Amino acid sequence: MKVGVVSLGCAKNRVDTEHMLHLLVQDGFLLTSQPEEADVLVVNTCGFIEPAKEESIRTILELAEYKETGKCRVLCVTGCLTQRYGQEIASDMPEIDVLTGISSYEQLPGLIRKALDGTRGLDTTRRAPLEQCGRILTTPPYSAYIRIAEGCDNRCAYCAIPLIRGGFVSRRQQDILDEMRTLAQNGVREQILIAQDTTRYGRGTQNTLASLIREAAAIPGIDWLRLLYCYPDETDQQLIDEMAAHSNVCRYLDLPLQHASPRILKSMNRRGDIAHTVQLLEYARAKGFALRTTFIVGFPGETEEDFEQLMDFAARMRFDRMGAFAFSPEEDTPAATLPNQVPEDIKAQRLDRLMRQQADISREQNEQRVGTTARVLVTNASNGMYTGRSEYEAPDADGLIHFTSAQPVAVGTFADVRIDRADTYDLFGTCIGREKTL
Numbered sequence: 089m090k091v092g093v094v095s096l097g098c099a100k101n102r103v104d105t106e107h108m109l110h111l112l113v114q115d116g117f118l119l120t121s122q123p124e125e126a127d128v129l130v131v132n133t134c135g136f137i138e139p140a141k142e143e144s145i146r147t148i149l150e151l152a153e154y155k156e157t158g159k160c161r162v163l164c165v166t167g168c169l170t171q172r173y174g175q176e177i178a179s180d181m182p183e184i185d186v187l188t189g190i191s192s193y194e195q196l197p198g199l200i201r202k203a204l205d206g207t208r209g210l211d212t213t214r215r216a217p218l219e220q221c222g223r224i225l226t227t228p229p230y231s232a233y234i235r236i237a238e239g240c241d242n243r244c245a246y247c248a249i250p251l252i253r254g255g256f257v258s259r260r261q262q263d264i265l266d267e268m269r270t271l272a273q274n275g276v277r278e279q280i281l282i283a284q285d286t287t288r289y290g291r292g293t294q295n296t297l298a299s300l301i302r303e304a305a306a307i308p309g310i311d312w313l314r315l316l317y318c319y320p321d322e323t324d325q326q327l328i329d330e331m332a333a334h335s336n337v338c339r340y341l342d343l344p345l346q347h348a349s350p351r352i353l354k355s356m357n358r359r360g361d362i363a364h365t366v367q368l369l370e371y372a373r374a375k376g377f378a379l380r381t382t383f384i385v386g387f388p389g390e391t392e393e394d395f396e397q398l399m400d401f402a403a404r405m406r407f408d409r410m411g412a413f414a415f416s417p418e419e420d421t422p423a424a425t426l427p428n429q430v431p432e433d434i435k436a437q438r439l440d441r442l443m444r445q446q447a448d449i450s451r452e453q454n455e456q457r458v459g460t461t462a463r464v465l466v467t468n469a470s471n472g473m474y475t476g477r478s479e480y481e482a483p484d485a486d487g488l489i490h491f492t493s494a495q496p497v498a499v500g501t502f503a504d505v506r507i508d509r510a511d512t513y514d515l516f517g518t519c520i521g522r523e524k525t526l
Contacts, residue, residue, distance in 0.1 A: 089204075090159075091117045092126035094151065095226060096144055097134025099233045099282050099316070099484070101167060102226060105132045108166070108193045110222035115197035119224070123151060124158040128200055135169035135252060137416040144169045152183035162186060162203045164196065168252045174212040190253060191215040214254060220263050228467065230500035231278040231483060232271050236264055236300065240284035242319065244346070245357045246384065246415065246423040249284055256288055261295040265303055272309030277500070278465060279304070280314040280482070287322035298330040305334035311502070312465065312479060314338040320345060321360030325371050332375045338479035341372045344382040348401035349394035352387055355426070362401070369405055378480035380409035385442060386435030387415045388426035395438050399445060408453050409486050410446045414439050447512050454487075454510035461520065464489050464505045466497050474519070476503065486513075493519035 091112050095105035108130070109119060120126050129151045133144035144167075154160040164186040170177055171189035178187050185203040188196055189212035199209035217238040225232055240249050241256040268279055281300070283289060290296040297315075305313055313336055318327075320343055331337045347353050348362055369379055383398060402410065414435040417424040464476035467488075474497055475488045491505045497519060504521035 089117050089128065090120045090126050091128040091130060091200075092120050092123045093130045093132065094123075094147055095132045096147060097132075097136065097140060097168065099280070100235055100284070101132055101134060103223070103233050103235045103282075104167065104190065104193065106223040106226055107218065107221045108132065108196060109224040109226070111193055112197055112200075113224060114222070117197070117200075123154050123160075126154070127159055128162045128164065128204075129154060129160050130164040130166060130196075133165060133167035133169035135167070135172045136248065137413075137418065139416070141169055148181065148184070152181075155183070162200055164188070164200060164203075166190075166193070166196065171212055172248070172252050174210065178210050185209070188212065189214070191217065193221075194218070217257055217259070219260060220267075223267075225276075227483075228500065229275055230465070231280070232276045233280045233282050234264060234268055234271075235259070235283060236281050236286065236289050236297075237283035241288070242285060242359075243357055245355065245426070246387065246418065246421055248418045248421055251420060253284065256283075256285065256291060258289050258291060258293055258295070261290075261293070261300055261303070264300065265307070268304055268310065269307050272307050275309075275500070277309065278312040278314065278483075279310050280316060282316050285317065285319045285322070286315055287318045287327065298327055301330050301334070301337060305337055311336055312338050314340060314479075314482060316342045316482060318343050319359075320365050320368070323368060325368070328368070328372050328375060328377070332377075339375065339377040340380065340480055340482060341369075341377045342380045342482065343369070346382065346384050347387065347390075347394075347398055348383075349390070349397040352390055352394050355389055356384075356387060356423070366405070378408040379405065380411075380482070380486070381405075381407050382411040382413070383442065384413055384415050385438040386430040388423055388430065389428040390415075390430055390438075399442060402442065403445060403449070406449050406453060407446070408450070408480065409482075410450070411485070412439055412442050412446070451510065451512045454512070454515055457507045457515060458510055460507050462489060462505050462507060462515075462517070464491070464503050466499050466501055466503055469497065469499050474503070476505070478505075487515065489515045489517060491517040491519050493522065495519075495522065497522050 134140040162185045186199045186209040192211040239254040239256045462478040466476040468475040501523040505517040507517045509516040
């Protein structure tokens with residue numbers, strides 16, 4: 089019995105998919121990447137913002153067509169969208185044979201087998217997160233995400249994640265380290281720590297993120313240890329120092345700030361203050377860290393003055409990497425019903441202004457790297473041309489380094505690349521050294 093799986097959304101959702109794949113294979117299913125060959129098709133959905141919901145619904149409908157044009161007998165839908173809107177989706181989409189939430193993956197194989205016998209399955213029961221579960225990686229074999237916690241307690245006014253994922257729960261540190269050790273033994277050289285709020289790790293336990301970093305960095309075979317999704321008021325100089333103390337921890341600080349106007353941050357229910365954030369960012373940059381952040385424009389009540397504060401802040405801090413989004417009102421969140429909603433055309437104008445400014449900053453920051461040498465993890469090779477990332481580029485988010493090499497370079501190995509040229513987001517160079525491979 090062949091199963092095809094489509095995973096949508098963030099890296100946390102990808103990890104769920106990888107656990108799901110393991111459980112399906114363990115139950116005797118075979119995996120296929122060709123949907124027309126699959127007896128069972130699974131969509132792991134995202135329900136974070138409206139465009140993600142639309143993509144999820146579109147994908148479900150596209151895969152449902154394989155019931156007519158392919159071999160599909162059972163269509164399964166899982167993940168954040170179904171956790172949040174399970175009953176409505178089940179009622180509106182009779183094409184779906186099995187529908188589960190974010191904590192029913194262990195039940196999925198049994199529900200599929202019942203569906204093959206004609207019984208429709210619906211299970212969005214909230215259960216405790218799986219402490220230990222095997223994975224089948226969907227990333228390249230040299231890189232993997234490590235989820236260190238589940239849920240979120242921050243209650244930002246615009247965010248539906250706590251409604252979907254529940255409260256914050258840290259994984260046992262030993263379970264995390266065991267998983268990382270196994271992955272390293274299997275050749276996963278880049279391991280990326282993620283959670284909804286990575287810096288809250290250890291809350292309610294005797295562990296901390298710093299202690300986890302210290303232990304993980306000592307695992308043989310981990311060449312790069314990367315952190316994503318740090319929260320501003322939970323990140324301090326001691327954490328930066330711990331990261332900087334280990335040569336295999338990437339000097340890359342991902343700190344989603346969302347805004348720079350104190351008034352808007354308060355309305356967003358974001359903790360911390362901009363003065364502390366500025367000190368932290370300057371401290372990290374002095375330690376050699378690349379800085380990444382994310383902003384939301386057009387939050388309800390955002391005035392032109394608030395937006396100019398954001399523009400000035402971004403210009404001052406000169407982030408190496410920056411993402412920005414127009415505010416999207418999410419059902420059942422406080423921000424959705426706030427007064428003074430910003431018109432869509434104003435949101436679009438502000439987003440364009442911010443991203444145009446950042447494009448200039450990004451190019452200037454990249455140009456400063458011309459003439460330097462970067463240690464690059466090679467991610468692709470084609471006709472003598474190579475692409476990869478340095479410690480300053482996270483996967484699926486940042487630009488790439490394109491380079492040539494007089495000698496073949498293996499994907500998944502490291503190369504020393506002299507940076508010769510820069511554009512807005514990518515760098516271009518020449519290999520001047522490569523790993524010896526067996």
